[in-house]
Amino acid sequence: MMEAFTYAIECTGLTKKFGNFTAVDSLELKVRKGEIFGFLGPNGAGKTTTIKMLTTLFSPTAGSARVASLSLIGDAPLIRAKIGVVPQEFALFVELTPMENLRYLGDLYGMPPEKTTKRSEELLNIVGLYDKKDVVCEGFSGGMKQRLSVAAGLLHTPDILFMDEPTTGLDPQSRIALRELTAKLNSTGITIVYTTHDMEEADKLCHMIAIMDKGKIIAQGTSEELKDKYGGGHRIVLKVDSHTPELLSDLKKLVNAAAVSVVDHTIDLRVSNLSGNLVHKLSAYLTQKRIAVHELNLREPSLEEVFINLTKKDLRE
Ligand SMILES: Nc1ncnc2c1ncn2[C@@H]1O[C@H](COP(=O)(O)OP(=O)(O)OP(=O)(O)O)[C@@H](O)[C@H]1O
Ligand SMILES: [Mg+2]
Incomplete structure (x- = not known):
């Protein structure tokens, strides 16, 4: 029992x-x-x-x-x-x-x-x-x-x-x-x-x-x-020389991302999980299109993100 x-x-x-x-x-x-x-x-x-x-x-x-x-x-x-x-x-x-x-x-x-x-x-x-x-x-x-x-x-x-x-x-x-x-x-x-x-x-x-x-x-x-x-999902972060709206839209479709955001040359794709397959797909696509990638990082949500998402960023007394 x-x-x-x-x-x-x-x-x-x-x-x-x-x-x-x-x-x-x-x-x-x-x-x-x-x-x-x-x-x-x-x-x-x-x-x-x-x-x-x-x-x-x-x-x-x-x-x-x-x-x-x-x-x-x-x-x-x-x-x-x-x-x-x-x-x-x-x-x-x-x-x-x-x-x-x-x-x-x-x-x-x-x-x-x-x-x-x-x-x-x-x-x-x-x-x-x-x-x-x-x-x-x-x-x-x-x-x-x-x-x-x-x-x-x-x-x-x-x-x-x-x-x-x-x-x-x-x-x-x-x-x-x-x-x-x-x-x-x-x-x-x-x-x-x-x-x-x-x-x-x-x-x-x-x-x-x-x-x-x-x-x-x-x-x-x-x-x-x-x-x-509360972690804000898994992310794939890529650093490229340049990007076009087509590239962003292709990448989003390719990895089935829920959202894509860009700051300068860094592309941030939010995905539901980080299976090894995603990286292969991305690499194959980027190679085919001859796009130079300086960095490709997979980010798991951290407890710190959870904490900040829940308690916000304002400082306490
Ligand atoms: N003896 C007390 N008299 C009046 N206010 C108090 C007293 N003890 C705590 N407080 C207030 O109650 C609130 C909670 O304080 P507490 O010490 O429990 O926080 P805490 O989560 O342990 O914070 P910290 O991470 O800074 O240790 C604070 O606003 C604090 O100023
Ligand atoms: Mg305390």
């Missing part, structure tokens, strides 16, 4: 207002158990506010949510035991060492000291900070601090880990390391809610993606689904 999906998180009409301003607007959101759920959106979209409600730091103005099968209204302390948070801002003590930070947190969680020590050593190994476990965090790089935050978020072995822009401000090496760490953690079964402004990262890492803008979810799906639906 097929087991019904079990959800790690279910929001119903979840809303947060600050005065008259609605930061999160009647959110309906479901996160499946065991997935990496990407939560994307421009600055000020309401991602952190949502995460703060789901992690019991903000109480909702209206609506409700179930987190780890517990109600946000009433079961907050029980939820806290089931979730871990890697906050957007570094929230540990720089004047302490990783071990001291984790011991302090272990005490807060009421963990027995021996258990805290064992678990801390295990985690510092996983995040690659074991060598630095007794070094004061003050001089740590951004990447090291973030990895320590991940260890802290995992200390009490939560079922769900919220990671709010964990890779922002990190160099490419640290970003890749953290992304790999996240995938590895997820493969052990932990559900991860992940926010990022890096579309390529979201594309690579997340099983499901929700795009939020102005407090609302405006699209949700797998990266492939979103690209199919």
